[in-house]
Amino acid sequence: MQMSIAMNENELLKKIEEVFPFVEMPSGNELVFHDSNCICCNHLRKELEVSKKITGDVIRSIHQDLYHLSAKSWNWILPYYIRYCLTAEAKHNQMETAFLIYNFSPALEFQADTLKKLSMLNNTQIMCLIYFLEWCLTFPHWKEFYIEDIKDAINFLRTMPKRN
Numbered sequence: 001m002q003m004s005i006a007m008n009e010n011e012l013l014k015k016i017e018e019v020f021p022f023v024e025m026p027s028g029n030e031l032v033f034h035d036s037n038c039i040c041c042n043h044l045r046k047e048l049e050v051s052k053k054i055t056g057d058v059i060r061s062i063h064q065d066l067y068h069l070s071a072k073s074w075n076w077i078l079p080y081y082i083r084y085c086l087t088a089e090a091k092h093n094q095m096e097t098a099f100l101i102y103n104f105s106p107a108l109e110f111q112a113d114t115l116k117k118l119s120m121l122n123n124t125q126i127m128c129l130i131y132f133l134e135w136c137l138t139f140p141h142w143k144e145f146y147i148e149d150i151k152d153a154i155n156f157l158r159t160m161p162k163r164n
C-alpha cells in the first residue's frame, strides 16, 4: 500500500478544524442505527440524550458502542471524537482511538453497514480520517500493535464510494 508522508499534529488539527465543523445533535431514534429491539442502541440513545454534549467522559463511556451509532450520529460525534483523539487524555487512554480504528476496519460482513453509517461524511472528511490514521502510525504504540488494523482502515476508507 502506498503511504504518504504523515501530517504533523498541527497540520492535522488545522485540517480537522477546516473539514469537521460541529453539527446539530440528532434526536430520538435518529441517534442510533438499529431499531428498538437492540438493547445496545436503546442504552446508547438514552446516554446520549442525557449527555447532550460530547465530552471526553462521554467518549470514554460510549467508545465500545460506536457500532450502534446512526449515520447522523457519526456525523455529529466525529467532530468531537476526532479532536478528542489528539488530546493528551486520549493519547494516555488509547482505547478510544483503538475502537475508532476498529470501526473503520470492519470485517467483510459488516462493511455494508459501516458504509451506511459513514454515508453522511463528505470526501474531505474521509480524506481527513485517512490523514488521522496515517498520523497515528507515527507513534510507536500504534505502529507496533495496530498497523494491520490501521492499514485495513485506510484501505477501507480509500475504497469508499466517492461523494461530494
Ligand SMILES: [Zn+2]
Binding pocket: 032, 033, 034, 035, 038, 039, 040, 041, 042, 067, 068
Ligand atoms: Zn444497535
